[in-house]
Amino acid sequence: MLGALIGSIAGSIYEWKNIKTKDFPLFRYDSRIAGDAVMTAAVANAVLLTDDLGDLEGFKANVAAELRRMGEAYLGLPYGPRFEKWLLSDDPRPYDSVGNGGAARVSPVAWAAESLPQCLALAKAATEVTHASSEAGAGACCAAGAVYLARTGKDKDAIRDHVTRYFPLDFTLDEIRPDYAFDLSCAGSVPQAMEAFLEAEDFEDAIRNAISIGGDSDTIACMTGAVAAAFYGIPKDIRDVAVPYLTGEVWIALDRFSRVY
Numbered sequence: 001m002l003g004a005l006i007g008s009i010a011g012s013i014y015e016w017k018n019i020k021t022k023d024f025p026l027f028r029y030d031s032r033i034a035g036d037a038v039m040t041a042a043v044a045n046a047v048l049l050t051d052d053l054g055d056l057e058g059f060k061a062n063v064a065a066e067l068r069r070m071g072e073a074y075l076g077l078p079y080g081p082r083f084e085k086w087l088l089s090d091d092p093r094p095y096d097s098v099g100n101g102g103a104a105r106v107s108p109v110a111w112a113a114e115s116l117p118q119c120l121a122l123a124k125a126a127t128e129v130t131h132a133s134s135e136a137g138a139g140a141c142c143a144a145g146a147v148y149l150a151r152t153g154k155d156k157d158a159i160r161d162h163v164t165r166y167f168p169l170d171f172t173l174d175e176i177r178p179d180y181a182f183d184l185s186c187a188g189s190v191p192q193a194m195e196a197f198l199e200a201e202d203f204e205d206a207i208r209n210a211i212s213i214g215g216d217s218d219t220i221a222c223m224t225g226a227v228a229a230a231f232y233g234i235p236k237d238i239r240d241v242a243v244p245y246l247t248g249e250v251w252i253a254l255d256r257f258s259r260v261y
């Protein structure tokens with residue numbers, strides 16, 4: 001879970017000011033947790049609140065409740081306009097979105113799942129409370145499944161195979177970097193985030209890869225960071241600098257989740 005949060009923090013200042021290089025300070029005084037970090041914390045809370053993760057309807061109700069509770073606690077953050085409407089609605093219903101918000105928040109399910117099929121079922125459930133499209137479900141299953149495979153010791157070939165069941169990986173970061181632009185669709189950001197992990201040498205290199213292509217940097221780095229942390233672990237020096245950026249409810253969620261998973 002912390003890997004996703006670190007990606008969100010490191011990418012937060014580059015979402016609207018893209019950089020096309022891997023040479024940048026990982027954390028700055030104005031880095032901050034962004035919406036994907038808060039929503040990742042919400043999904044982690046929902047996992048902890050659900051006694052039986054086989055009860056997908058019960059899990060979905062907890063996800064919806066925690067997304068709304070955490071969203072209201074961090075209402076000043078920039079969320080997508082449709083997600084913000086969902087947060088504030090008296091009668092929140094899923095909307096037809098191919099956006100990457102579901103894929104970005106879903107990584108905690110990979111730490112709780114006992115099998116890949118269970119991980120994918122939980123990922124889909126955690127996404128469809130807001131995002132009704134099959135593309136959003138595929139993005140979440142792709143991202144969460146990669147984290148599950150990484151944390152259970154699978155190699156990069158196995159993770160690449162998993163990713164290509166959902167999206168083609170027919171590019172390198174160097175090839176797309178010059179022209180890649182903001183694209184918050186799952187098809188336009190999830191495979192890029194996975195490639196940033198697959199080309200990396202270690203956790204920090206993965207985060208730098210993710211941000212170096214530009215686009216929706218905080219969200220891409222959030223997805224990349226989740227997989228890279230499960231695969232490589234997080235170096236202590238990066239962990240020590242990142243944790244003080246976590247505030248209030250996000251820190252509490254990380255602390256609770258880390259005690260169990």
Ligand SMILES: [Mg+2]
Nearest residue numbers: 015216218219
């Ligand atoms: Mg973003």
